[in-house]
Amino acid sequence: DAGVIQSPRHEVTEMGQEVTLRCKPISGHDYLFWYRQTMMRGLELLIYFNNNVPIDDSGMPEDRFSAKMPNASFSTLKIQPSEPRDSAVYFCASRRALSWGEQFFGPGTRLTVL
Amino acid sequence: GQSLEQPSEVTAVEGAIVQINCTYQTSGFYGLSWYQQHDGGAPTFLSYNALDGLEETGRFSSFLSRSDSYGYLLLQELQMKDSASYFCAVRGGNRDDKIIFGKGTRLHILP
Numbered sequence: 001d002a003g004v005i006q007s008p009r010h011e012v013t014e015m016g017q018e019v020t021l022r023c024k025p026i027s028g029h030d031y032l033f034w035y036r037q038t039m040m041r042g043l044e045l046l047i048y049f050n051n052n053v054p055i056d057d058s059g060m061p062e063d064r065f066s067a068k069m070p071n072a073s074f075s076t077l078k079i080q081p082s083e084p085r086d087s088a089v090y091f092c093a094s095r096r097a098l099s100w101g102e103q104f105f106g107p108g109t110r111l112t113v114l
Numbered sequence: 115g116q117s118l119e120q121p122s123e124v125t126a127v128e129g130a131i132v133q134i135n136c137t138y139q140t141s142g143f144y145g146l147s148w149y150q151q152h153d154g155g156a157p158t159f160l161s162y163n164a165l166d167g168l169e170e171t172g173r174f175s176s177f178l179s180r181s182d183s184y185g186y187l188l189l190q191e192l193q194m195k196d197s198a199s200y201f202c203a204v205r206g207g208n209r210d211d212k213i214i215f216g217k218g219t220r221l222h223i224l225p
Contacts, residue, residue: 031211043157043201043215056212091156100205101147101162101213108156 002026002105004090012112018080021109025072029104030097033096034067034077037108038088049075050097082113116207118216120200121144121153125222126192134187134219143177144205147213148176157215160187160200189221192206197223 005024013019025032033048047057049069057067064083069075079086089110093103126132133176136146140166145164155161161169163178163185175188189196199220 033212035215042217045212045214048212050211056209093157100164100210101145101203102159102211103157105156105158 003090004094004104006090006106006109008109009107010110010112011083012114014114015083016081018078019082019086019111019113021077021078021079021090021092021111023106025075025092025094026104027073028096029094031048031095031103032069032075033093033095033103034075035091035093035105036088037091043091071107071110079111082111084113087111087113116204116214118202118204118214120202120216120219122217123220123222125224127224128188128192128194130192131188131190132221134194134200134202134221135188136185136187136216138183138185138202138204138206138216140183140204140206142206142208142210143180143183144210146176146178147203147205148174148187149201149203149215150198150220151201157201192223194223194225197221 034046037043046059052069067077089108091108092106095103147162148160151157161176171206173190178185199218201218203215205213
């Protein structure tokens, strides 16, 4: 299996621009998670999906952030408009339904907002 | 809410044994995971404990005490490649299908 795939790997943009991060989970995995990692805040859970349905978005920092999962093979995390404080590494992870503690992470997208 | 406490840094010598502790507070508890993350890399799964006791996987072992809300990761025969950050993550709270990560422990290994 190819593992979790994320694109782009690096994104540099200017404040106010729209940013879209993409994720392809491992085939057959029922759950998909979006995390953000910074030195100050650590690894924060933003939102997660079960069978393409959003379950908990309480970690999404504000309305500028939105996430979708139109099918089992694809999810997006969008930031509009972006701000410098959004600069972080964004990880997507997936897991099987009964593999409670084991998540497989993608390589991450390093976002820099100037 | 949920909270996890683990040391921010630990230093050990190559070939030695090191223990990384994790204490947690959560309204409902289902299990404790450990992840490793090298600089510039993604977290990778190491272990998951749902029941009290010690789970061993090669040089790594993980322990859980539910009554003490405490767990640890034990790394034996340390190698330089074990230099990384180690995160405990609790499965708990109002939902049993997500895990929340601690801030991580950076392990430095001296030759």
